[in-house]
Amino acid sequence: MENGKATRMAIIAAHGTLDMAYPPLILATAAAAMDMEVTIFFTFYGLEILKKGKNEHLQVAPLGNPAMPAVVGDMHVPNIVGVLPGMTAMATSMMHEWMKRANVASIPELLDAARELGVKLVACQMTMDVLGVKKEELIEGLEIGGAATFIDFASENAITLAF
Amino acid sequence: MDIKADQVLDCSGLSCPMPIIKTKKAIDALQIGQVLEMIATDPGSKSDMDAWTKKTGHQLLDSQEAGGKFMFFIQKAK
Numbered sequence: 001m002e003n004g005k006a007t008r009m010a011i012i013a014a015h016g017t018l019d020m021a022y023p024p025l026i027l028a029t030a031a032a033a034m035d036m037e038v039t040i041f042f043t044f045y046g047l048e049i050l051k052k053g054k055n056e057h058l059q060v061a062p063l064g065n066p067a068m069p070a071v072v073g074d075m076h077v078p079n080i081v082g083v084l085p086g087m088t089a090m091a092t093s094m095m096h097e098w099m100k101r102a103n104v105a106s107i108p109e110l111l112d113a114a115r116e117l118g119v120k121l122v123a124c125q126m127t128m129d130v131l132g133v134k135k136e137e138l139i140e141g142l143e144i145g146g147a148a149t150f151i152d153f154a155s156e157n158a159i160t161l162a163f
Numbered sequence: 164m165d166i167k168a169d170q171v172l173d174c175s176g177l178s179c180p181m182p183i184i185k186t187k188k189a190i191d192a193l194q195i196g197q198v199l200e201m202i203a204t205d206p207g208s209k210s211d212m213d214a215w216t217k218k219t220g221h222q223l224l225d226s227q228e229a230g231g232k233f234m235f236f237i238q239k240a241k
Contacts, residue, residue, distance in 0.1 A: 030180040034219055
């Protein structure tokens with residue numbers, strides 16, 4: 001520990017929706033830019049974030065996500081409407097639009113920045129086995145590991161975050 | 164305060180966390196003692212640059228605000 005301060009950030013990314021892919025990548029790249037040592041452990045649906053060619057098409061579902069603003073013109077759309085076909089695609093394109101308007105980096109851009117800054121990206125071996133994900137489906141520059149890999153890293157001076 | 168920057172980095176229009184990522188890369192490329200001027204339009208960059216310099220040990224010599232832009236003068240300390 002450096003003067004009692006954390007020198008590492010250990011992050012678990014367990015969700016594969018567009019809205020849940022952003023926070024771990026933003027915090028990881030920011031921490032790495034602040035000279036911290038960072039590991040993100042991608043487990044369960046978090047693996048979607050690492051899938052080559054697919055991670056630029058992550059979706060966000062309005063259903064069961066009442067915090068997501070759902071307004072068409074001046075009309076507020078009830079959350080249950082999210083069950084209708086096409087609503088997930090609509091919410092996804094809405095969120096892409098907001099992100100573009102605010103000039104927020106895309107998921108692949110943040111992954112590139114993370115690797116460039118030396119963030120360690122770890123894909124969960126067990127999840128790969130359970131979901132039948134092959135190493136070739138994932139982006140380059142990853143490590144594959146298990147819970148112990150993450151815990152070993154997180155056990156020393158780390159801020160630990162789970163998404 | 165009149166500070167001469169050795170390099171200027173324009174992060175206008177970029178959102179968090181890109182300004183600090185680009186600032187880190189730019190500072191890495193400078194020599195100790197050289198000064199980077201970073202320009203941003205993200206209002207969050209004000210507190211972020213305070214935090215970034217505090218955490219990394221580089222020195223925030225001055226920060227200015229004019230016409231919706233924020234200017235930060237950072238001296239590489241190590």
